[in-house]
Amino acid sequence: MFKYILVIDIKSKIVRCVFKMRAIWKYVGKRVLYVIPTLIGLSILIFILSRVLPGDPALMAAGPNAPKWVVEQIRHQLRLDKPLWQQYYYWLVDLFHGDLGYSIYTKRSVTVDVVEYLPASLQLIFLAALFEIGGALALGIISGRYAYKLPDNMVRVLAYIGISVPSFVWGLLFQLIFAAIIPLFPSHGMYSYGTIPPPRVTGFSLIDSLIAGQFDTFVDILWHMVLPAFALSLGAMAQDARIIRAGMVDTMQKDHVSLVRAYGIPERTIFSKYILKPSLVPAVTVMGMDIASLLGNAFMVEMIFQWPGFSRYGINVMLNKDINGIVAVVLVVGIIFAIANIIVDVVVAYLDPRIGRRSA
Amino acid sequence: MENEYILKIQNLKKYFETPYGTVRAVDDISLKVRKGTTMGLVGESGSGKSTTGHVVVGLFPPTSGKIFFKNKDISVPLEKRPKELKRDIQMVFQDPASSLNPKKIIRDIVGLPLKVHKMVQTKEELEEKVAKLLEMVELPPEDFMYRRPVDIGGGEKQAVSIARAIATNPSFVIFDEPTSALDVSIQAKIINSILNIQREFKLTSLFITHDLSLMRNISSEVTIMYLGKVCEIAPTDVFFQKPLHPYTQMLLSSVPVLTKEEEELKPKGIKSIGEIGSPIHPPSGCRFHPRCPYAKEICKKKEPRLIEVEPGHFVACHLYAEK
């Protein structure tokens, strides 16, 4: 009898869980449907810009001394001799076949480049995001807990500095201090001399090294990632810490906090439960913006630390005016940004039951 | 005879599309307001009383139905209404905090209708007129003319709203719960200046409120609304002597009172029960039936029509249809 009740209970829990999941998936679906036209718009925008703006990519690619027929050949290869809408149409058709066009910089398909360089960037940005979230939570909570007292004031000043100093300045400073003056960390690259890169399976060198069982390599890669990831995360960390703090100070004034206090719930529980959770909602919402700053700043940070990632590839195609490369870089960053934002929205919807579903 | 009605609403419907479904804010109501009188429009939240006011004044176009003002059809979007009409119909809104632009001084707030309708030419003329209007609502002009809304109290803000509404000398003003956010002592002040102005300007007005005692003091006729429908229409005196609709009785019995005489007016034997339904999925048949102690089978199925029980006293309830 008792067992039977238990089964029913679990069953109803599962049903409820599935129902909740469905609501979330529906919400995700809606967000994806909204994002797709935006991404198509983005592709049109960057495509037009790449074809219309002055400066001849074919000439750039061929070099200043190339004979005219070479330039013409490249122009034909890039379909620059066709009308704009046809160029976009063919580009779109190719895109659906997984082909982003030919890169005049690397002299191969852009798709191959993306597959090769993207994982390194993603793993760096992922680590930076972890630093950011951890640091922001720690600083924000300290600041909110001791609002208007000494720790809070210190964190606030630190946060201003964190926000104001650009990531590339942090990068150079860290390189100077923690690599050159006090050689704690390597100053650039992904591997130390003599380290054998793991065989490529996923492209993510951290995962690949684990798959290959090269634990030393794993640590070595991680060691190389600390400075760039930290430089990358500081700005966003400071921004988020401030928002968490503001959220807490705001929540503390709320009636619902008075209510739980009036019913004798101890201060620690009030703080860690009834104040913290509502304060995180705005912070997570803003995290979408922080991802933008991570993705953008990765360009400079990868350059400084010579990280063999997608952003450094992006800079190279830009400096070489490789139009297919540029279009691909913008589009890929746009897609990553969109995915990250959807994840952020789902987390917000998870934290705040009012968002995404409403029923009486 | 027909001419004495300044406002006629015929089968007015206003639906709003929301992500959660269609809100039937106002669902097929008809009412008439006689010239020079005040019609009290009473209801609770979700009754559609404010929406009715907003539609009349043109903020939202009606979904269907007609509105006639001085025998002209005005059920068109605001942009298509003639300018004189906007001068003739004005509105005082509910929330004093959001009724006045916080970035402007009182002179410009009250002066806006004057400027829009080109009723003043020079700055001096404007200040003179605004001063007169402020005096009318018992605000000393030299004190208030150049202040900003943040520096004045809620009651004073509402007085400014009233001054603005009467600036163009309208013949019809809608008061949408002008005192619901105010304390009683301030409410008394505002209601008194409204009464004075109504007398002085020979205003016709629609007075929207949820407060029956207040309505008693202000209006000559009452319309009771529930979930977008009209339940009862009656001259005020008749209404308080003989409330017919069960909802009206419930509403009246729910009013807390101060004196014995008042207690006698409250209907006995009916108690407030149940929740106000949702305007998205209103109950079938009579919308009040889930809360009605007298509900019968027919109430769940058939919507009662508004019938005239005695001259001027209308009610929409199956209890009275049989007779």
Add this chain to the structure above:
Amino acid sequence: MNKDILLEVKNLHVGYKTHMGISQVLQGVHLTVRKGERIGVIGESGSGKTTTMKSILKILPSNGMIKEGEILYQGRNILEMKQEELLELRRKKISMIFQDPTSALNPLFKVGQLMLDIIKYSYNLEETEAKEMALKALRDAALPDPERVFDSYPFQLSGGMRQRVCIALALIGDRELIIADEPTTNLDVTIKAQVLNLLTKLVRERNVGWIFVSQALGAVRENVDRVYVMYAGNIIEWGQTEKVFSNPLHPYTQKLLECVPKLTGTEFSKGIRGRVPNYFNPPSGCRFHPRCDFVMDECKKTFPEPVEVETGHFVACNLYRRR
């Protein structure tokens, strides 16, 4: 020491520290509640009612400062209690119903989560027992389908249901004193009546002390034994409900009662001139003197000592001192 007395507030002075300076809100508030007695506190917004109630539970906002006074609960001073003792008091003895159920319930937690947390800390119960207790409280608050309410977020409930949830919270266990701070202000008329009926019924049944704070004079009159009238951080008049309402003594109380519109349509006064004083620079002496029609010189100097005009009916006004 009178054993009958549950709560006694003596000479309470409370201020708030803001960047504009220190506001002196409460100026010697006093209040007595006997066991099982129902007390009403009336006053307009900003008169310090909520501040007084929050002081009793010591849940003032962080910038609030209790400068002087005693709050005795069964003889023990709440203001000097140790943290554990205070928690015990909040968990078992006194509970509070807040003004706005929407802002008083944390939107991110289910009703059940909140209730279980409160019960867990108060009574140290097993999960299933705690849930049983919570459901019983919800049932007592006349909530239909308590299981569903238990499993809902506040936004999924109507305003009336939210306030019932708050009442359920206040009823968990055997409280001795329930403070209801304007519990019906934000509700619709019929729902207001329901919630108030429920509250008074429960208070009577359980014979607990009750402080009913409200601006709605009628609601207070109908439901309490004794009444305190507050103006600008002072108790200016108190006594048995019947006496205060039939024979108001203080000029402010008199005026306030005149301001309330009546169902009978009796004309009401033109309000009280002036406005509620600013607490940063309050008027000297009797804080009502700038608005009082009977002001005398001594009113401007010192706050009048309370006088017992008839048995149990006190007033703090110089008009009655002379007699």
Add this chain to the structure above:
Amino acid sequence: MSRATILSEWWKTLEIKKKWYNFRRSPLSLIGLIISLSTVILAIFAPWIAPYPEHAGFYTDFEHANLPPSWQHLFGTDEFGRDVLSRTIFGFRYSLMMAAVVLTLVVPAGVILGLIAGYYRERWIGKLIMRISDIFIAVPPLVLALSVCSLLTPSAFNAMMAVSLMWWPWYTRLLYNITSSIKEEYFVYAAKVTGASSAHIMFKEIFPNAMGAVLTKITLDVGWVILLGASLSFVGLGAQPPTPDLGTMVSDGAKFLPDYWWISMFPALAISYIILGFNLLGDGIKDAFEG
């Protein structure tokens, strides 16, 4: 009404006084004001303040190359023997000019589009504007600015154009959000009911309420635009040498790290200094309007 005019003036000054009071309540805002004023003064009077104004442009003095900081050269000299301090002071000029140009182009356009989009939120015009601005925001601004710069010929002017092209949607969004909430306020209803024109409602009723937010954003954006410009030139897609642009100076000097650290570090700190100043100032202005 002379007495009235006096009163009017009085209320006006009171308004400003209150804002100033709210502003200076935080010492950080005052520090921000001092920092940003100092950069503006340095930028305007660079030719008179800089110790070696001729070092700003193309100048070589290899005898004095790579000197460490000294009394002669407070920030040291770079690989061409140019005084880093002088070049940094001129760098403020370029940075602030960039911010000024970008913001004058972007703010009016973004604000007007945002007002229209918010006011006509339900109509196709509002939806279209927001959809287009979504496209520009679909990618971090730096990435789009970098690619536009790379497609043009890298130069300080093109960098400004590229940044402007990226920046307007932020103002559109800001104004859209403010407008679509204020448009439901009763004072806007009242203006509509009385027959005020849409233009009047947008610019005279709604816009004044957005002023505080716009001013705050402009101040904060001075910092962010400078950051974006510096990032562009750091990568090599913005201002080109020998322009004394702070970003270019940092990236050129980075080659000489760690030995000649001063060549890159001082301009780097200068960038941080400007951004810090305008950040603090922006938050102060926010306090002034909200407080």
